[in-house]
Amino acid sequence: MIRSGDVFGIRTSGGDAYFQYVKKIAPMGTLIRVLPGVFADAPTDFESLVAIETNFWIFFPAGAAFSRGIVRKIGRYAIPDHSKNVPVFRAGVVDPAVGKVVDWWLWDGEKEWRVGSITDEQRKLPIRGSWNDTMLIKRIEEGWLPENDPR
Template identity: 30%
Template sequence: MTDFTPGDVVEIATDKGRAFVQVTHTHSSYPPVVRALDGVHAARPDDLGPLVSGPTRFVAMIPLDSALDKLGRAHEVVGHVEVPEEQKPFPTFRMPIRDKKGEIVYWWFWDGRGLSYDVELDDAQKALPLREVMTGTRFLDLLVSENI
């Protein structure tokens, strides 16, 4: 098992090429937080800096090593690049709270320290990642998806 640190860039072998993620945060109670970097690549870029400073496809909490090992996906830390300034604050995650019928009653928002809530989501809140430990299969599907 790898002990990831914020800034680690991990290359992941997919059926479509190499995908890259950057570990942005660790939390004592959850798996690492990673941001998926843009694109799937035929080869590892010589300079990871432009890739890391580029867009974030999605953010997830995932036990990266064990999830990818279970899927039989080769992966390795290929560099360490400072987390971009806009990614340094711990991300806020959203979580639906449902009634007995399964209807969403309100939303919790978690910023790594505390909770807040709201009844309706605005557009910015709709874009927040879900507070879930993502499965490896879902993670891999999102990495190679062209539509996120």
């Protein structure tokens, strides 16, 4: 069983990356905050790593990944103040005519509202979605951030 605050490691081609389970939010599932960095050797101070600003947020089936041995539990650490609240996510459907989202929606974990086009600041908001381990690893290896997503 996993609990809020649990930190997990996941193997990438460049070393281990780490994320913290924050909470479960219906209907999306398990919200994680991916921590910055990929490490050839395990950090000696996970408390300091957890305290750093979140690299990106995504929904990921951490419980299932843990029970299947895809990720390993490192320990439980306090969720820092800057990451205790559910972030506002952006979401939209790619318009095939232009290959981009033209009509964005924002979602705070409870309610959703239409904003149309987004500002450069809103482009930094996490993208609402759920990834499997293959996608999570791929995005970590690419150095992916929501503001650089081509959508």
